[in-house]
Amino acid sequence: MTDELPFSQACENNKGPISAILEVALSQCKRVLEVGSGTGQHAVHFALLLPHLIWQTSEQPQYHEGVLKWIAAYPSENLLPPLNLTVGKDRLPFSEYDGVYSANTAHIMQKAEIKMMMQSLSESLPQGAVFCQYGPFTDNGAFNSESNREFHQHLIASGYGGYRDIQELQAWAPALTLEKIHEMPANNLLLQWVKN
Helix, strand or coil: CHHHCCCCHHHHHHHHHHHHHHHHHCCCCCEEEECCCCCCHHHHHHHHHCCCCEEEEEECHHHHHHHHHHHHHCCCCCEEEEEECCCCCCCCCHHHCCEEEEECCCCCCCHHHHHHHHHHHHHHCCCCCEEEEEECCEECCECCCHHHHHHHHHHHHCCCCCCCEHHHHHHHCCCEEEEEEEECHHHCEEEEEEEC
């Protein structure tokens, strides 16, 4: 059955390093929303690893089938089927969760979409809620590798939003404090935010 599952090698590579951070960052959370569950690989891995919380997947409708296949292949009682969530179209239900996780979405979304998401997180998350945001970012306009600079240019040329700057994200989410910036493999970062 597993050969029918959608597969991302990047997800397989990074789930271990991300897990090590989420185990600590989300240790006090009860309900976590994953924004952009992609293939579903992260969801099944993290739900099993973090049985103390409810892991709510979400994706654009065209990706639900793949997420559901992963959930069916590796079910957990605390893992929920995906919500319809297209930023800029659907309601962003952040007020219902004390944790949010999103991987490799900020550079795919258009600038207006990620700005809307950050603003909504800032306004809607309950006090003390945690937001873990994984992916490639720039810091004060600087890329941390030449390969990231090239990938950003490729994304822009392909019609995606491209890399977002950490300071830009902070400006859009004034009620969120960036507690930690974790350096991750493959020149990625995990930004750990908390609602003031």
